[in-house]
Amino acid sequence: MKSARFFLAGAALASCLLSQTVFAETISFGIISTDSSSALKQRWQPLIDDLNKQTGLDVKAYFATDYAGIIEAMRFNKVQIGFFGNASAIEAVDRSNGEVFAKVKYKNGEAGYYSLLITNANSKWTSIDQVLKNTRDINLGFGDPNSTSGTLVPAYYLFAKNGINVKTAFKSVLPSSHEANMLAVVNDKIDIATNNTDMLDTIKTQHPELYPKVRVLWKSPLIPSDPLVWRRDLPQATKDKLRNFFDHYAEKDPREQAVMTAISGYSGFADSSNAQLVPIRQMALFQKKQQVQNDAHLDSADKQAQIAALDQKIAALDSTAAK
Structure with missing residues (x-):
């Protein structure tokens, strides 16, 4: 009888500890909506699988239809770690108890990426000066309101510095994702659109037949590479596992390096902080x-x-x- 009570008590304690461990180590990884959910899943799922295998965490990918969806999900603790652009990372840090802890690295050695203004290769719009002088005749594909390269950078460096109010200067302004804007330009459905070098590289490697259909009209100053943000209240043990994984991922393993390349021409991750914002x-x-x-x-x-x-x-x- 005593041994039975001891067994039951031990089983109850083990069950309790197991449930606490699972609860503490189950996290959701939010990924900003630069592309369709299916395309993002195809590129990111191999990394998520490696993250689970190498850390023992139970990580689930979370894709929202816009940047705000990831920011709000982190705010209400539905997402505990996320891949953001710099502008959306500011919102996550300020509103969602977030903290930058890492950033992506590029295979080409760049410390970041660039915002672009693009048009169809056969478009009548052949120069940025021509665009700036004829905004009333142009339909503009703009980025998500929380996008760094799709909205903030071109709004400041390209338009504000040239005295152009995006909201009133153009024939129409149609905010959308990088992928949707790229396809609209390729299919000649819109005059010009903001985009970035990451998406252009993706088109070049994954859809090389479409790459010649894109003309770049403008390229921004360098934008710091995209950050990873975690909630500040994650358990320290979980943070340690995450940091160790991202610090060493794709350092030597060719398969892991191929995973990073497929995501968007990345080579791995580097430590970072809120200072990059x-x-x-x-x-x-x-x-x-x-x-x-x-x-x-x-x-x-x-x-x-x-x-x-x-x-x-x-x-x-x-x-x-x-x-």
């Missing part, structure tokens, strides 16, 4: 300041107050960047 934050604040300065509906006092508040935030970021 500082230049993107600066860009967003400068863009906001320009919008306030050009807002004819604001009275002088409100405009000055908002500009002063933005200048204070910009100065704080400048101090952070200097450190």
